[in-house]
Amino acid sequence: MTGIRVMLVDDQELLRASLRTVLSADERIEVTHDVGNGIDAIEVVRRHRLDVVLMDIRMPRMDGVAATAEIARIAPATRVLMLTTFDDDELVVAAIRAGASGYLTKDVRPAALAQAVCDVASGTSALAPGVAATILDFVRQVPARRTTALEGLTRREVEIFGLLARGKSNSEICAELVLSENTVKSHVRAVLQKLNLRDRVHVVIYAYENGLVGRNDLPD
Amino acid sequence: MTGIRVMLVDDQELLRASLRTVLSADERIEVTHDVGNGIDAIEVVRRHRLDVVLMDIRMPRMDGVAATAEIARIAPATRVLMLTTFDDDELVVAAIRAGASGYLTKDVRPAALAQAVCDVASGTSALAPGVAATILDFVRQVPARRTTALEGLTRREVEIFGLLARGKSNSEICAELVLSENTVKSHVRAVLQKLNLRDRVHVVIYAYENGLVGRNDLPD
DNA sequence: TCCCGTCTCACCCCTTAGGGTGATGTCGGC
DNA sequence: GCCGACATCACCCTAAGGGGTGAGACGGGA
Structure with missing residues (x-):
């Protein structure tokens, strides 16, 4: 049996290299692709079967949220795990809506990262503690949610x-x-x-x- | 003879680990410390002789710019190389003013990173191409500079x-x-x-x- | 020392803005 | 066809804002 097939999507080549090193050290995981932007990521998803896409939110040429939405559309079985520097409240919500299965901040520990990949591959989700709190806050605020903030105006x-x-x-x-x-x-x-x-x-x-x-x- | 003594300062443990891996692969370099914030970094600088500090700009508990300024004050021989995700125009300038010897974006290639560390250790400076352009722009604009956009107000x-x-x-x-x-x-x-x-x-x-x-x- | 910039305040002026009420006409839906 | 929601406009009034001028007090620098 082969490991969980993972693609890395991040514009920082250095970080991709490090992620590859960290994840490859886990025998359950197999990093099969890594690309530097959302466009390329979608191309890979279209051509290959992947289990997990580890995606940075902010990237040049199609950001992570848009790429996630597209991946969810063309390959629903492929799980997307967002990875970002800050737990940008707006982006967390947008990413989850777009179909991300998890959301990690880059200060995650290597072991936890590998575990999160396995988690989402098995169908559960993974949220960094700080992010989880953000999501809960959001859920609580939904009633007060302003879709356009101009609701009710003609x-x-x-x-x-x-x-x-x-x-x-x-x-x-x-x-x-x-x-x-x-x-x-x-x-x-x-x-x-x-x-x-x-x-x-x-x-x-x-x-x-x-x-x-x-x-x-x-x-x- | 021992290698260039380097300390890593970044709140992302994952990135520190990766930097350590990348830099340790270079025989000229010896990563002697890594810490997660500016306060700890200054403590280390106070106690140990270091050649280069590789520092992230944005960090909790004393940001990179402030830490750089302090390091330049207490250990002028120690070179600081800033490392950041984006070439934030404001921060580039602030960091250089604070005494940084170089400024790299995190999309630097591993080999270039190691080379940059050696460069600043030898007393020259290292600027990522995009950053260099920012600096030049800044120099050219200095007369037209708006410090606060509130110039002239009491x-x-x-x-x-x-x-x-x-x-x-x-x-x-x-x-x-x-x-x-x-x-x-x-x-x-x-x-x-x-x-x-x-x-x-x-x-x-x-x-x-x-x-x-x-x-x-x-x-x- | 005197002067200048700043901060303070006063008075006058007129325009703009906000609020209340009410009256058209049009359009779409029940 | 009737009604409600919108858009349009009118007239009134008061308060708030913007503009001009001048002036006293204070502190720091030439």
Whole structure:
């Protein structure tokens, strides 16, 4: 019988080499491939049968989350184990949603890493302690979850919100949307009420804090 | 004769192990210590003679830059080689200023890493190609450098700016700083003029676009 | 010593913004 | 066809913000 077939995906060649050394030392594991980005990883998954993909989250040319989603789609039997430097709250959740079977931080001990690979290969999952806590927190917060943070606003109000977030005055908005100032004020009032914000200044803060303005949605 | 005495400083135990493996494979190098944070690193430097410290930038309990500065102070003969995941522009400069002899990204190839260690031990410096470019850019930009993007503001004005950025109204500011509203308005006016911003809404945008508010400098 | 920058405050002005209320017209669904 | 949700606009009022000017106090540097 052959060991668990593992592919390493990480843009750091040095780390890949070290992972290979660590994992190969475990007789249950066989590192069959290692690649430096998500695109190549998908290509390998398409052509070969793999048991576990050990994947870094942040990579050039298709990040780990996107690659995981694609792998889950084309090879559901292949387990993906995310490996990252920090337990980035956002990414943890995104990775799990994308179909990752586990999530480890890179400060994992070599023995624990090998064990985690075996765990996910056998169908269970593996979460680093810190990450597990993050997941639980998330689950608890779900009711308070804001899908868009703009829930409840009408189309027009969302539009107004966007302009407010970019620092537009009422008169600028009414010029841009070809509306009377009174109308603009009505919409602005609705936005403030629905989002429970005091004034347009807080709209801007709200927008940035919720990632609703891309950097460089500059005022002008 | 003994090899170049090297200490590894990185909070990722896995990476330390791998670095040790890679470097030990080079006969010129002898890895004598490895620790997980800056505090411990300084302790080791104080007690032992080292040639090179291979240090991660981001670490819990005293980051790499601070540790480097301290090492440069107490053991000027010991060379520090920074090792990081990304060539964070800010950190590159800070690290070099702190006294680092070189700066590598973790995607360095094993052979190049060993060579870099030997290079800095012999007194030259080692910069990863991408980092070198960053340094050169920096040197070229120095005159145009924005230390804080708040250049020209007085202490008080910077303080006011911070409160504006967090969405405080004039009355809140005057309560918080125990000033008359007239005074606050004077300062606000000065801030707007000096930064060439139209109103407090734009102050918030300016603050976020320039990274002057940490996420979670939440309004309240 | 005098001067300059800073911080403080006051008064006046006008514009902008926020809030309340109510009235159209349109569209889609029951 | 009726009703509700939206979008549009009007008029009113008050508060908050932005702009101009000037002035007293204080501290550090030329």
